[in-house]
Amino acid sequence: MPAKPRVAFFDFAGCEGDQLQVANLEERLLDIVSHIEVVRFREIKTIKLDDYDIAFVEGSITRPEDEPRIKEIREKAQVLVALGACASIGGINCLKNFINENEYMATVYGDKGRWYSTYAARPLSAVVKVDMEIHGCPIDKNEFARAVKELLLGKIYRPPDYPVCVECKMAGNICRYEQGKLCLGIVTRAGCGACCVTEGSVCWGCRGLLPEANMDAAGQIMNEHGFSWLEAQDHLRLYFGYNGRL
Amino acid sequence: MIAYTIYLPQVKGLLKKWSMDLQVFVPTMVDDGFYEFKSWSDDIEISWDYDLCYTSLKKFVLPAQEDLISFDMKKYSAGAVIEAPKQLLFGVHPYDIKAMNQLDQLMDTDSVDVNYRARRDNTVVFGLERVHVADTAFWSGVEADRVDHGYDLYWTRISPGAFFVQVGSARGEEMLTMDGPVEKASVAQKEAARRSHLKVMAKAQKNTLNFDWSKTPDLVNKFFNNRTFWREKAKTCLSCGSCNLVCPTCYCFDIKEEADDLLQNGRRYRQWDGCMLSGFAEIAGGHNFRSSPWERYRHRYMRKGKYIFDKLGELGCVGCGRCVRACTARIANPRKIYNEIWEAIKNEV
Amino acid sequence: MKSKFSPYVPRPATLVAKKELNEFVTLFEFAQDSGKPLAHRPGQFIQVSVYGVGEAPFSVSSPPRTDHHHFEIAVRKIGSVTNALHALEVGNKIGIRGPYGSYFPMQKFVGQDFLFVAGGLGYIPIRSVLHYMLRHRDEFGRIILLVGTRNPGERIFTDQLAEISKRNDLEVFETVDVADDTWKGNVGVITTLFPKISINPETTSVATIGPPIMYRFVIQECSKLGIPQDRIYVSLERHMKCGLGKCGHCQINGINCCLDGPVFCYTEIAGLGEAL
Numbered sequence: 051m052p053a054k055p056r057v058a059f060f061d062f063a064g065c066e067g068d069q070l071q072v073a074n075l076e077e078r079l080l081d082i083v084s085h086i087e088v089v090r091f092r093e094i095k096t097i098k099l100d101d102y103d104i105a106f107v108e109g110s111i112t113r114p115e116d117e118p119r120i121k122e123i124r125e126k127a128q129v130l131v132a133l134g135a136c137a138s139i140g141g142i143n144c145l146k147n148f149i150n151e152n153e154y155m156a157t158v159y160g161d162k163g164r165w166y167s168t169y170a171a172r173p174l175s176a177v178v179k180v181d182m183e184i185h186g187c188p189i190d191k192n193e194f195a196r197a198v199k200e201l202l203l204g205k206i207y208r209p210p211d212y213p214v215c216v217e218c219k220m221a222g223n224i225c226r227y228e229q230g231k232l233c234l235g236i237v238t239r240a241g242c243g244a245c246c247v248t249e250g251s252v253c254w255g256c257r258g259l260l261p262e263a264n265m266d267a268a269g270q271i272m273n274e275h276g277f278s279w280l281e282a283q284d285h286l287r288l289y290f291g292y293n294g295r296l
Numbered sequence: 297m298i299a300y301t302i303y304l305p306q307v308k309g310l311l312k313k314w315s316m317d318l319q320v321f322v323p324t325m326v327d328d329g330f331y332e333f334k335s336w337s338d339d340i341e342i343s344w345d346y347d348l349c350y351t352s353l354k355k356f357v358l359p360a361q362e363d364l365i366s367f368d369m370k371k372y373s374a375g376a377v378i379e380a381p382k383q384l385l386f387g388v389h390p391y392d393i394k395a396m397n398q399l400d401q402l403m404d405t406d407s408v409d410v411n412y413r414a415r416r417d418n419t420v421v422f423g424l425e426r427v428h429v430a431d432t433a434f435w436s437g438v439e440a441d442r443v444d445h446g447y448d449l450y451w452t453r454i455s456p457g458a459f460f461v462q463v464g465s466a467r468g469e470e471m472l473t474m475d476g477p478v479e480k481a482s483v484a485q486k487e488a489a490r491r492s493h494l495k496v497m498a499k500a501q502k503n504t505l506n507f508d509w510s511k512t513p514d515l516v517n518k519f520f521n522n523r524t525f526w527r528e529k530a531k532t533c534l535s536c537g538s539c540n541l542v543c544p545t546c547y548c549f550d551i552k553e554e555a556d557d558l559l560q561n562g563r564r565y566r567q568w569d570g571c572m573l574s575g576f577a578e579i580a581g582g583h584n585f586r587s588s589p590w591e592r593y594r595h596r597y598m599r600k601g602k603y604i605f606d607k608l609g610e611l612g613c614v615g616c617g618r619c620v621r622a623c624t625a626r627i628a629n630p631r632k633i634y635n636e637i638w639e640a641i642k643n644e645v
Numbered sequence: 646m647k648s649k650f651s652p653y654v655p656r657p658a659t660l661v662a663k664k665e666l667n668e669f670v671t672l673f674e675f676a677q678d679s680g681k682p683l684a685h686r687p688g689q690f691i692q693v694s695v696y697g698v699g700e701a702p703f704s705v706s707s708p709p710r711t712d713h714h715h716f717e718i719a720v721r722k723i724g725s726v727t728n729a730l731h732a733l734e735v736g737n738k739i740g741i742r743g744p745y746g747s748y749f750p751m752q753k754f755v756g757q758d759f760l761f762v763a764g765g766l767g768y769i770p771i772r773s774v775l776h777y778m779l780r781h782r783d784e785f786g787r788i789i790l791l792v793g794t795r796n797p798g799e800r801i802f803t804d805q806l807a808e809i810s811k812r813n814d815l816e817v818f819e820t821v822d823v824a825d826d827t828w829k830g831n832v833g834v835i836t837t838l839f840p841k842i843s844i845n846p847e848t849t850s851v852a853t854i855g856p857p858i859m860y861r862f863v864i865q866e867c868s869k870l871g872i873p874q875d876r877i878y879v880s881l882e883r884h885m886k887c888g889l890g891k892c893g894h895c896q897i898n899g900i901n902c903c904l905d906g907p908v909f910c911y912t913e914i915a916g917l918g919e920a921l
Contacts, residue, residue: 078557081556081557081558082557084558085559195557196554199554199555199557199559202559203555203559211573211574211575212535212536212537212573212574212575213534213535213536213537215534215536215537215538215541216536216537216538216541216568216570216573219351219360219537219538219541219542219568219622220360220361220541220567220568221360222332222350222351222355224326224327224330224350225538225622225624227624228330228621229327236534236536236624237534261574262535262574263534264532264533264534264535264589266532267531267532267533267534267625268534270532270625271532271534271624271625274626275624
């Protein structure tokens with residue numbers, strides 16, 4: 051990789067919220083950008099160049115025409131980074147995978163449904179090799195900064211392989227199960243600092259299923275805490291929809 | 297033994313005095329039935345009769361994340377970072393004092409952990425006699441019902457308005473007399489404190505070990521190779537590490553670092569880790585020396601029941617019951633596990 | 646703040662030479678900036694820092710020296726720190742802590758015959774002991790070296806091995822698990838070399854280092870030869886993160902590999918269910 055790698059941002063089906071998080075780094079962005087050359091980033095600049103070393107890609111693959119495009123990005127980039135839940139795990143786009151095609155077409159596009167080509171949503175890794183994942187919905191801007199710095203130092207950033215519970219304990223939060231709430235922190239990959247629980251909510255699972263998640267146990271635990279399988283499934287499908295283990 | 301009697305109205309004055317010099321933490325209710333040590337201020341309500349504070353007090357001496365060194369990536373120099381705010385933990389139960397005493401020994405042996413030592417030296421501990429027993433606690437069974445050291449003062453509430461305060465260190469005694477002279481405790485007050493201790497001890501008999509705790513090392517050692525037992529127990533283990541992280545005697549950590557945004561300087565820090573987490577015993581290249589949840593689960597009970605005993609002559613578990621509470625799968629329970637092993641092989645030991 | 650002592654603060658060292666041993670493994674020679682010898686003993690390890698990337702433990706591969714401040718580590722590209730080390734150029738710096746851990750009790754081996762059994766990268770720490778012995782050759786009896794590698798492409802220190810193989814005071818046997826066209830020697834796992842050697846179990850000590858799976862088999866072979874357990878030494882790999890017996894990562898049952906190990910007499914670990 052050149053001393054000053056060229057960086058490009060792309061988006062597929064998603065809300066661009068992750069790129070917005072990058073922009074939200076504000077003045078920190080100036081320091082980080084001093085080591086790279088941003089050649090394409092719709093959120094903050096208008097020029098678009100097609101020569102890049104690192105590609106940050108947001109959004110899921112949801113249409114046939116997405117495939118050649120992501121493959122082309124893959125070919126050009128030395129490092130392809132999935133940015134955010136839609137790109138890294140499929141994210142909420144995969145909710146539609148559980149619904150009949152005619153039904154979601156009609157819901158979203160009304161009688162214009164047939165004008166649009168769309169199929170089951172998938173993460174980038176279902177189509178191309180992904181070198182690095184920055185999870186979250188949206189991503190954590192500090193984690194993004196860290197991942198970029200590590201990349202510049204020749205290291206591929208690896209998110210934590212332990213569940214959100216670890217970060218909840220570090221934050222000193224009261225376990226949501228103690229409060230009678232359904233929380234996916236027990237099977238969700240950490241790295242967010244347990245931000246949602248710390249702010250008073252529960253974990254929704256946006257960072258994806260833990261690589262070694264014990265789903266049998268999780269199901270049993272939810273059940274023993276009084277949550278029906280339907281309730282649990284609703285919760286799990288919000289972000290984990292693409293995961294074959296559900 | 298030197299002891300004084302302190303009356304409730306005096307406490308506020310003392311707290312004001314103390315908080316001028318150090319940050320004071322006191323137990324208070326944070327949610328219905330949940331207690332935590334929080335920074336004292338005039339309007340905070342102290343829960344003198346709390347049963348268990350939700351998170352362990354190790355965070356005051358071994359924070360969840362703590363810088364160890366700062367480095368300069370251009371000059372390739374590094375320096376120690378040692379932070380140690382002055383603090384007072386007011387109202388620590390004996391099992392938590394025992395846990396801290398244990399940490400003291402472990403962090404001081406072989407090579408002194410300078411970061412821990414600095415924090416510990418700047419931490420004043422005021423013990424507090426319990427009134428209630430948490431329903432998950434079993435400290436009475438693991439010799440953590442009382443401590444004879446590790447506190448600067450030890451407080452027992454002997455009436456709604458008075459405390460019997462036993463002196464544990466010169467520093468403690470000095471702090472007690474900061475706001476003017478205090479009254480020496482009488483024999484009757486000492487007796488009242490003793491009765492208060494017996495009262496809570498009676499309550500604690502409900503949950504305890506069914507055998508003498510000193511047999512635990514031998515028991516778990518004999519059960520080490522009983523894979524069926526450990527596998528069965530760990531079947532619903534999520535490998536979430538909650539039992540480690542809430543444990544007042546668990547001190548394992550990971551070491552990480554981050555460069556600053558200009559890639560010139562950086563900090564290396566440690567962060568709580570746990571032997572129940574899947575990657576804990578993994579080496580470069582991916583080989584994992586405890587790859588199965590049951591191996592990690594067994595390791596934790598061995599550690600608490602034997603390995604720490606081999607080092608210090610006491611169990612690595614103080615019976616606080618935090619892990620019992622934190623485990624959503626309801627499988628972290630040293631009392632239950634050790635009792636089960638006892639029932640299975642009591643005739644052999 | 647800066648002047649406070651902390652065992653976590655590394656000392657600077659400078660890369661003075663770098664030599665590729667095979668596609669993945671490189672030998673690095675560093676000099677301590679202090680100008681002082683590393684003062685390690687054979688079998689000990691150091692913690693190496695590449696600031697911004699991380700810190701990782703490595704066995705010292707060179708024998709101890711009192712006369713100069715250079716030392717060597719051999720590193721396989723396997724993770725972020727090792728990748729960063731491979732990217733270093735001569736003149737670049739690293740941070741080091743240590744040496745840490747137990748070592749081979751060389752005094753005990755004086756006058757003894759010695760058998761080395763090195764599997765794969767296990768040769769790296771063995772090399773420190775071997776070259777110490779070769780430097781003090783007259784203090785020791787027979788020296789036999791068994792070296793096993795997965796395939797010819799993964800062999801390391803080939804030049805050096807070829808050179809020492811010529812010595813008549815050293816018996817070297819090599820094998821590869823899987824051969825290719827270039828390989829004319831023994832094929833098979835390292836234990837297939839045992840029938841080729843004859844030793845006097847009364848006077849022989851053993852040092853064996855290799856991948857986790859190897860130990861049981863090698864120890865079995867040594868026992869077959871009649872070598873008592875208290876003369877078999879192993880060095881175990883664990884992820885030592887602090888090197889000070891605190892962080893817990895290198896625990897084997899109740900002991901810390903960074904303090905009580907990495908070098909163990911087999912009798913010390915024979916009863917530990919998690920050791921081998």
